[in-house]
Amino acid sequence: MSNVPLTYAGVLCSPWKAGKPTPAKAYVPPFSDVLDFDSYRLMGQNPSVRAHVTYPDHYALLLAILNVITHESDLQIDEILINSRMPSVVRVPQDFFGRNVLFLNEPLREAKLIAADGAHVLVIEERFLRHSVENADNSLKVTWFNAPTGAEAAMDRMADGFDALGIHAVKWNAA
Amino acid sequence: MLQLEGIHYRCVPQLDTRERLSGAAACEVVGDVIGAEIATTMAAHDHPQVDFAMCVSTIMDMPFVSGYLNWDLIAKSIAEHTPNVPRNFTASYECAGWGFALDYAQRRLPLGGRVLLVVADLNVLDISFWRENENWGHSGFGVSTVLVTIPPAAELSLRVGVAKSDQGMGEFCADLRKWLKTSTGALTNVPFLPAEMTGIYSHFLPSDRVMRDLHSDWGHCFGSDTWISFIDAYQRKDIVPGSVYCATSASLRGYWALTDVMVSDTFQASFRPAIVAKALEAAE
Numbered sequence: 355m356s357n358v359p360l361t362y363a364g365v366l367c368s369p370w371k372a373g374k375p376t377p378a379k380a381y382v383p384p385f386s387d388v389l390d391f392d393s394y395r396l397m398g399q400n401p402s403v404r405a406h407v408t409y410p411d412h413y414a415l416l417l418a419i420l421n422v423i424t425h426e427s428d429l430q431i432d433e434i435l436i437n438s439r440m441p442s443v444v445r446v447p448q449d450f451f452g453r454n455v456l457f458l459n460e461p462l463r464e465a466k467l468i469a470a471d472g473a474h475v476l477v478i479e480e481r482f483l484r485h486s487v488e489n490a491d492n493s494l495k496v497t498w499f500n501a502p503t504g505a506e507a508a509m510d511r512m513a514d515g516f517d518a519l520g521i522h523a524v525k526w527n528a529a
Numbered sequence: 530m531l532q533l534e535g536i537h538y539r540c541v542p543q544l545d546t547r548e549r550l551s552g553a554a555a556c557e558v559v560g561d562v563i564g565a566e567i568a569t570t571m572a573a574h575d576h577p578q579v580d581f582a583m584c585v586s587t588i589m590d591m592p593f594v595s596g597y598l599n600w601d602l603i604a605k606s607i608a609e610h611t612p613n614v615p616r617n618f619t620a621s622y623e624c625a626g627w628g629f630a631l632d633y634a635q636r637r638l639p640l641g642g643r644v645l646l647v648v649a650d651l652n653v654l655d656i657s658f659w660r661e662n663e664n665w666g667h668s669g670f671g672v673s674t675v676l677v678t679i680p681p682a683a684e685l686s687l688r689v690g691v692a693k694s695d696q697g698m699g700e701f702c703a704d705l706r707k708w709l710k711t712s713t714g715a716l717t718n719v720p721f722l723p724a725e726m727t728g729i730y731s732h733f734l735p736s737d738r739v740m741r742d743l744h745s746d747w748g749h750c751f752g753s754d755t756w757i758s759f760i761d762a763y764q765r766k767d768i769v770p771g772s773v774y775c776a777t778s779a780s781l782r783g784y785w786a787l788t789d790v791m792v793s794d795t796f797q798a799s800f801r802p803a804i805v806a807k808a809l810e811a812a813e
Contacts (some may be wrong), residue, residue, distance in 0.1 A: 383595035383658030393654035396549060433636070440590030440623040445782045446621065449690045456633050457621035459593060459600045464617050468637065489596030 359469075360509050362496040364521040366482055367451065369406045371414050377441045379409045380485055398487040405483045405490060406520075409443040412484050417447045419478060419494065420455075422515030427508035429501075433468065435461035436478040439488075462497065469499035494521050530773065531631075531685060532793045534577075534643075535676040536756045536763075537570050538802040540747075541651055542670055548653060552597040555653060559589075559598065560606020562804065563672060568611040570645075570674040573797060577676070580642030584632055584649055585626030586752035587780065588668075592653040593620070608805045614760035615647050624720065624752045625778045627675070628689045628786020635682045648673040648752040663664045663782055666723035669748035671803075673756040677790070686712075687788040697783025702733035705777055705787060709738055714770060714775035714789050716740050718758035721749045740767065752778055760798040 373479040385391055407415055416436070423434070431454075438457040446457070458464055477497040483490035494516065498505055513523050539658050541562055548555040565586065571577075580780045592598040600618045607614045622629040627646045652659045652670045661667040672811060679685055688708070692700040709717060719730050721744035740758045747757055762768040768793045779785040 383662075385658060386657040388654055390657050392549070393656055396552075396654065397591060397597045400596060438596050438619045440620045441594070442621075442782065445691065445697075448691060448693070451689075454636065456629070457619055459618045459620075461617075463601070467616065487591065488594050490594075501582075 355524070360498040360501045360505055362494075362501060362509060362513055362523065364494045364513070364516050365490040366406050366415075366519075366521050367492065367522050370411050370520060376408050376411055381409055381443050382485065382487065394487060400487075400489040402486050402492050404482055405485065407482045407484055409484050412439075412482055413442065413444055413447055416478075416480065417449055418519055419480070419516065422490045422497070422512055422519070423476065423478075426511040426515055427505070429505055429508060430462055430474050430523060431476050432473045433475045434478065435465055435475060437480065438459050465497065465499050472500060474502060475499040522526070530680060531687070531788055531790045532678040533675075533759070533790045533796060534678060534793050535802060536673065537566070537573070537575050537797075537799045538671055538673045538753060538757055538759050539566055540669060540671040542714040543655060543806045544651055544653065545806045552599075553602060555559050555592070556598055556602035557606045559649075559651055559653065560603040561610070562649060562651060563603070563615075564607035564610030565574050566672045566674050567607065567613050567645070568600045568649065569685075569801070570676065571611060571613055573799075574676055574689050577643060579645045579676075580638055581614040582613050582645040582647065583634065584618045584647040585622070585630050585632040585752060586618070586620045586649050587626065588659050589653060590620050591656075591712075598653065613645060615645070620662045622689075622784045623780030623782055624754070625689065625780050625784040625786040627752050627755070628687065628778060628788065629784075631677075631687055631786070631788065632678065632689045635679055635685050635687070638679060639682045641678065641682075641684075643676065643678050646673070646677065648675065648756065650716040650751040650753060651745055656790060661662060661781045665721075665726075665749035666744060667748040667752040669753075671750060673753040675756055678793075685788070687786070689786050690784070692783030697781070698729055698779060699733075700716075700783070701779040701785040704785065705734050705775075706735075708775065708787050709735065712773070712775055714773045716762065717775035717777055718755050718762075719777065720779050721747060721754045721757075754778065760800055763796070763798045765791070766770060766790055768805060769795050
């Protein structure tokens, strides 16, 4: 078992499922007073990148990522922690329920806590932009704490799987 | 079975206008409200050991995803009030968030332990959509602090679910009806909805086992509906220590939580006075 977490970092470089029409379902609640305009001005001060996913696509892509991870590794993972990025206009897919998966705002913080007790934890942090008000850069990071023997090869295969989804590795530290 | 030790709710209709100065200032405002609530609750319960604390929300979404709020900064602000800083935050499960937090807590505490749930629905930046909309009528904002003791995992009757169809509320009610058939829980709460939307409750649920729908008093208070119901029922003596009840929550997107709870002998419940912040002139 590795004491140093395995890490992967990549970027979604092109529209997810390019060429296939998809409902945008862009989500911003209706503005009904002056304060609403000011509130979204305050929140929407982020550097902009191109959106490559819609709100519904976002969970579909996340499911594809989860499938890559579970398909490419039969090694022990006690907990999968994923960063929570609400709002959503669609329901989280069924595959994220009934198993040891939790969405949290700060999954790395939690992972460090439980990894200190020996848990095998895999963290998915994604920042796929859906709307320009978001602070997002289309990045994906995967961090595997207490990765068991064989995890490096599994992580290599995961990187190939992410690549096939259009997420290209920008840093690969199989420490 | 889960033991309910304390429930305290504070209504927070608006946050201090310092929330508009910067994201960092907003984190401080939010952290101060949550931190003070936790500190007050811990003092009321004579500072028991807490093994797991988590903060959940329904409406605090866009301020986080836009980067205006971040949990690390809020946690620092909470830490100025109390050592019992929630270890994390999630809004992903909407109103059922406290159930998913409990589900995770039992994985972390397989032998059981004391859990502090903080249900925070503060209308950061006073977004009009959250004040009232067609999905649930008018809203209520505030913070619940809920102190429970969970038993060893095998003895905890908790179900967190997700709908399979577009009729999430119907699936939840059907599941709750089934749950009530086997549960010894005398009463269950239901999410607060305007009177014109509550037909689904009378259709699915035995009316003599349902706590009052307090929408006309409080508005829809998201994940705090559960806890407001319990405080109200306790104050009315509809629920008493030593007895079992069912706590539920269901969300617009189709997530829900069901659990049997026993009201402990030392149970405390309170509605705390609302925080009245000065209103910002919309024309400013």
